[in-house]
Amino acid sequence: MPPHPSSRVQQAREKLAGRLREIRRDAGISGRELAVRCGWSESKSSRIENARTPPSDADIRAWCRACAADDQTPDLIAANRQSDEAHVEWRRLQRTGLRRLQESTGDLYRRTTTFRVYVSDVIPGFVQTAGYASALLSSIADFRGTPDDVRAAVAARMRRNEVLSEGGRRFSFVLEESVLRYRLCSAATMAAQLGHLLGVMDLRNVAVGIVPFAEQRAVWPMPTFTIFDDRRVHADTLDAASTLIEPSQVELYTRAFERLSRQAARGAAARALIADAVASLG
Incomplete structure (x- = not known):
């Protein structure tokens, strides 16, 4: 599989691959032995370690189990699921303004x-008044150079903050x-x-x-x-x-x-x- 077009996603893949490689090395086993224990091909282990194939949750569980590192499984699965929005x-x-960010x-x-x-x-933000939010978001819009939709963004924040009074x-x-x-x-x-x-x-x-x-x-x-x-x-x-x-x-x-x-x-x-x-x- 070619590198992901998003550099952030590719960097996340490479970081995860590096963590899996270190787990294998810490266990003192080769890629071939890992493949035998996991029941897959040696080439699959290599592709995962070199960030060419993103592992599934099941792959990560099998990898950690083969390396006696089950305690690391939850963190690795969570890291694998994190998107490029992490x-x-x-x-x-904020490139389209601040209102959409409030609503997101x-x-x-x-x-x-x-x-x-x-x-x-x-x-x-949960406890801001409209006046305070307007001053703050205006400052952010000016600093970032974003489209000026502060009034709509403040209204969106006030609607969002209704969760404070919901049971x-x-x-x-x-x-x-x-x-x-x-x-x-x-x-x-x-x-x-x-x-x-x-x-x-x-x-x-x-x-x-x-x-x-x-x-x-x-x-x-x-x-x-x-x-x-x-x-x-x-x-x-x-x-x-x-x-x-x-x-x-x-x-x-x-x-x-x-x-x-x-x-x-x-x-x-x-x-x-x-x-x-x-x-x-x-």
Whole structure:
């Protein structure tokens, strides 16, 4: 099979092939012996190891079983299933504007019952007001040079965020205190946003924690990420959006969220931090 036309997909295939090759070598067996144990031709082992043939889930199970590495099967299958959307540049996602990007996650939001969100830069999208979202998305559109559809994108975000009040879903937010202080909009808009955040904290299905500036940290501030039902993580950087589904990746982010959550102020202490941020607006 020729290389995939997408360089990202081909790179993912090559990475998976390399992991399978290392598993075989760690087991101390040859490609021929692996083929005998798996019940297929030696040429198939070679094609898989050299990223010329993508393995099926059954191939990966057989490979790991032959190498006594069954514990690695879930991660490898997850990596094999990840599409070229696993790591996508923002300029590609946003090239037709911001509205479609807001709408693209609607199905995922509706399928998810437990959301865990850590933010170190902006108010979480789930709890943004229209005014704050408009200022933020306008800044993004200007920086990225995307088509100006901010008004439609804000409306789409507000519709998407209706999942916050739908029954059966739980949300846990951990914010750095800096998020309350960054001035991405006017003082009046920011005051309204912080007031809305206080209101959200009254919802029974929502938990909000804020890591104070003064807290002696056991875990450093991290880039923003969201965990969906212990199955999927969205982690963002300046240039790209990454979707992570390997169990070990999800576990890593879950562990990070739990440690950050333990350092967060809650209840009256969290409300006091928000009130101080409102007062600082003058």
